[in-house]
Amino acid sequence: MDLRYSAEEEELRRSLRAWLAGVLRGLPQKPRPDDWDARRRYDMGWQRLLYEAGYGGVDWPKDAGGRGSSPVEQLVFLEELQRARAPGVGVGFVGLLHAGPTIIAEGSAAQRARYLQPILAGEEVWCQGFSEPDAGSDLAALKTRAVRDGDDYVVSGQKIWTSHAQVADLCELLVRTGTEGSRHRGITWLVMPMDAPGVEVRPLRTIAGSSEFSELFLDEVRIPVANRVGAENDGWRVAMVTFAFERGTAFVAELLESMELMRLLAASAKESGIWDDPCLRQRLGSLAAELDALWALTRRNVSEASRSGVPGIGGSVFKLAFSELRQSMADLWMDIEGRSALVWGEPADMWVNSLSRTIAAGTSQVQRNILAERVLGLPKEPSTRTLEG
């Protein structure tokens, strides 16, 4: 075990830091959350700057146009971006972290040529059409149908929880091509242009009042067969393959931001005098200790991914613990703010949004099942086994 960074890693850090110091000064002001066109311009503009400086796809392989950095280098990259308070990935999220890697792994040469470079260069925005109203934690129950008609699939159905669909050019879409009840075995992965006739985007208001997510209504949308990635009915595997691309760094930015928040809360509590309350100090200390542990766990995951290429069990452990920790942090913040927390602002926003963490991308209940079954090897529930078989 060695937590020291190598000379090369430190060199990356130094050059990044120098570049960031310069480029961040010239950045325009951050747009308002509900001005989607401005958000697209801002996020894509930032991606363009990264791309031009050679940081467009730090974790992407070189032959896909990326930098081909190791997970540890990626960690350094994310640490420095967070430290400099650089913009996040924003609306580039699905393209850079999910659709792109899927096409890198499973796309044809033509698909790689068509889709990858515009993602890296900040030219095309992707969204994800996976979840459906009746297929949440149970994604394999999805119903959106695709019927082959000549060189097209004709797709009808409904998707939900699609991020920044308002400004997306393309959508990675899971559809059912197999029989009803075919579960994992009858799913196909398609690239859907968002301007295709029959695609309707209806923004979905969350409990935080935001429009981050939308519903997609698909009414006989024609998608060329050429847009299929992987074989027909093999879409489940195609979608899952991306998880192997995840190298334990998915939550690094948020984790570092959480550690910063703990420092800010401590500083503001000292200023206001509530630091004199030992029970508050101890609550803060307890959360900070757990954040430190999750930072250690992240470095373990990244190390494992550097060696083996996959993140191992740590990722699921991290997600379960971090989801609940974010909720405890938000509770603490709300308690510290007291009556002021009733005015909508950062604490309220964090508090309300933290509730989605134990739900989105697999509820904490499902996460615990996954840990118990895949990591600890406990048997599946009989009924679920029958259905998923």
Added chain:
Amino acid sequence: MDLRYSAEEEELRRSLRAWLAGVLRGLPQKPRPDDWDARRRYDMGWQRLLYEAGYGGVDWPKDAGGRGSSPVEQLVFLEELQRARAPGVGVGFVGLLHAGPTIIAEGSAAQRARYLQPILAGEEVWCQGFSEPDAGSDLAALKTRAVRDGDDYVVSGQKIWTSHAQVADLCELLVRTGTEGSRHRGITWLVMPMDAPGVEVRPLRTIAGSSEFSELFLDEVRIPVANRVGAENDGWRVAMVTFAFERGTAFVAELLESMELMRLLAASAKESGIWDDPCLRQRLGSLAAELDALWALTRRNVSEASRSGVPGIGGSVFKLAFSELRQSMADLWMDIEGRSALVWGEPADMWVNSLSRTIAAGTSQVQRNILAERVLGLPKEPSTRTLEG
């Protein structure tokens, strides 16, 4: 809602208090926990005193030899006993609280005549042979077989978690008379004399190092058919009928004792100075508030039982909450004692024993299922339904 006691209830309290003040002075010293003969003498002696004063079966109906008191009067009785630090029910537990009430409800006239009076008078000790090594939370899986042979059942099998079997005269026994796999529908309730040939008692050491429980090994024990309470194969219902007899007072003594412990901990913390730690005070305050709530819940349960004759949902809610509360109280006590808690004593004993609370008489996991299914009406798990059908 009225928390004031009626004139009659207050009169019962006054006369009890007067009687207790006199009788407790003459009591012998409490025996050591592992001197079972002395424990039997002590507990039966106390029961005899209660019986002679007309308090032998406060909650038993008059025609069964009891006092026929209302649940509220029983609450007053238990409050006063606890207040005066009178002995508990001890080895009389199964007879007075389970086997006796079962025979009252389901026994024949001859059985009532034979068994009830010796329980009230402190002459016979009962134990319970329900649990088996492979039938814990899933009691309906019990395997101990009874085969009819003339006027006898011939019983072979193994029981576990039998309290004070060492000094019991009789055992309320559940046996399988139906086919294997008959689950709830093939069980019969028998009275087994503990001196019958083929009964072997092996004390079981618990993690507290105590010998409160035993294993029973039954090897072709002959039990007369006349000892059967209820019909053959109807023993599950017979055993469950006693729960209707439970009037919400099962944990009163322990609850009152817990409230007393909170006062003692506060007093000793004040004396030693650790009361200056606000986090400790707040932990104590939080536990005390929850105990107060459980005391209120108990009074609600008792009131409901007084009206309807059955305790309603409150009993299950109480058990789940109280089990976890006892563990938190024990944790707090251990923390307060610090290093001294490493010497075996009251805190250690309570701490270790508190762990059985979320296990015994239905694990907390099973309790939550019961609340969810029976009180809230949520559907059973498919697999369990199939098996229990």
Added chain:
Amino acid sequence: MDFELSEDEGALARALRSICANRFPLESLRSRELQPDTVDRESWRELAEAGVFSLRTSEDGGGLGLGAAAVSVVFEELGRALVPGPLVASELAASIIGMTGGTEGNAGSPLPAGGPLPAGGPLPAGGLLAGQVRAGVALVGQIHLGDSWERAGGSFPGSGRGRDGILVEHLASLDALVVVSERCLQVVDPRVVDAEPVDRSLDPLTPLWRVARLPEGEEVGGPEHSRRWRSEEVLLGAALCVGVAAATLDMAVAYAMQRRQFGRPVGSFQAVKHICADMLVRVEESRCALHAAALAIDQPGVGDPVRSVAGAALLATRAALACSKACIQVHGGMGFTWEIPAHLYLARSRVLASAMPGAGELEEVVASRL
């Protein structure tokens, strides 16, 4: 001793539940989300006519002469139905100040029931309260001024001062504003309060105003009234919390029965069952604690009112916060949409909790009475 709801208490609860279902159905509440006036005065008048604010007023004074227990039963229903408005202060104004008959000299000038205050001129403070409260339609809000509850650092419960200055709920709907300080109770005309609306409130049904300057009001009660006000507002707040918790339990169970995943209702999964069972425990515990605390006020000798009110408030706020959170969790992704009202209960829990002393303070009170 009989700790079950009496027939009258049961009837009261049913009556309130029916009024709430008719006058405050969730759909009509939701049509006022994020508006500056979420209180419908007609519905409020119906609550008043049903006696909600005069339960404890003596029969001579036109009330029902009931105790804290009855009020806690009624307020649980109001909490369950998410009824918006200054419920607690309006009840306290009736039961505490109303009973005093108002300050001298003004008692004789009651205002027309439910009507607007006369424009301009000095506020007939005590008279306003005595008059309107008897009529039972006044919307009375409150503000807490720096007393022992104030915490270092700005946050302070009651309708108090935070980092954002003093926040008042429902200002635009109020007929009168009671200013609670350690020394006294004062009444202020809400129209002369210098305040600006908060852009967006956490609870879409509880609009807030930031008070820049608060004029001196008319004194309507002394330190004794202040103490009683502050103790009983905690009890009423706890009752609202119990109602919120109970409502979210019902919602969660209903959804768990209907929603299917992995080919079966989600409510058949142990994990979901256990969440619901834990909610049930919180609801039952906090409701029993609430009723015991109310009786400790009504029936001297049956318990320590200070300890039991603090304990009930502790468990009830915890129950409301934990259950409304669990309700969202049981709803899964749907719970995270604005459309499903689960988040309204969550936000209301925070509003109610912020009007109470903090958990640590309540725990200290209980510990100090051991």
Added chain:
Amino acid sequence: MDFELSEDEGALARALRSICANRFPLESLRSRELQPDTVDRESWRELAEAGVFSLRTSEDGGGLGLGAAAVSVVFEELGRALVPGPLVASELAASIIGMTGGTEGNAGSPLPAGGPLPAGGPLPAGGLLAGQVRAGVALVGQIHLGDSWERAGGSFPGSGRGRDGILVEHLASLDALVVVSERCLQVVDPRVVDAEPVDRSLDPLTPLWRVARLPEGEEVGGPEHSRRWRSEEVLLGAALCVGVAAATLDMAVAYAMQRRQFGRPVGSFQAVKHICADMLVRVEESRCALHAAALAIDQPGVGDPVRSVAGAALLATRAALACSKACIQVHGGMGFTWEIPAHLYLARSRVLASAMPGAGELEEVVASRL
């Protein structure tokens, strides 16, 4: 940066696990339950020969010259195997006092490795340590005397003073007893300590003595050594706790796969799965925190050793207590029998936790370094 176990570290862990399996199988440990001498000196010698107590001693001094990280890997294995004995103090005596070479004048009189102390006469304190520690077989216990860790009210961590006076673990097995105070480290001959055995100890494998009078010992280290001793004993204690937590997770999972109820393995029920999953989270979190804390000691600049040691100790003690409790819960009724060793881990968790600062103190340390 590479935070995975290196090949050497992995080999060390495997070696220790194999020694523990051979020399400290649970059956043989259990045969010594509740006895005054639970340490088998032959097995102890094997641990010593494997380098357990000389990992951090410099290579010149006959040790392996490794760091805190290696020791934390080794101590996790010792905790996992429930190895009884004064592990922590023996290691610290080697790495902290051993490195000083003992006090002047005595360094030249090492005792025969593993042999008994010479009867009577003055204790060759520093020499004893320097000699025996190099040989690696001394059983060294410890006592903490009133320092900043002492709490009002009697309980005090380290092998310290409680309501029952000062309690020392394993006194009858010890070759030397280190008395730790703020000012210095002293060594005392355990045979001259006036102490009586405790009738029954919570942990059947950790016998205790109540010390009535403690003679003055030989000073073997100053305040700097004391500080280091107290900081590093927390790290080693945390490592033992991680081992205990990991062992109970393994036990619980094994039992959940094998035990059947309601016609299926109990491990197929969500409720049981979720208990195990939460145990896994605690084990992984606390192990990573432990290793990060060890590296913060070994590699200046990679982290704050004070904060990370306190944080690791907090998570590790919590993990040990919570997981050993959960392990009993997963075992159901069987977990409540003496026969199943689950309770031994529970008791050991308490012993280890009681040698640490309390959770509140650890949280304060972390908060103070934010």
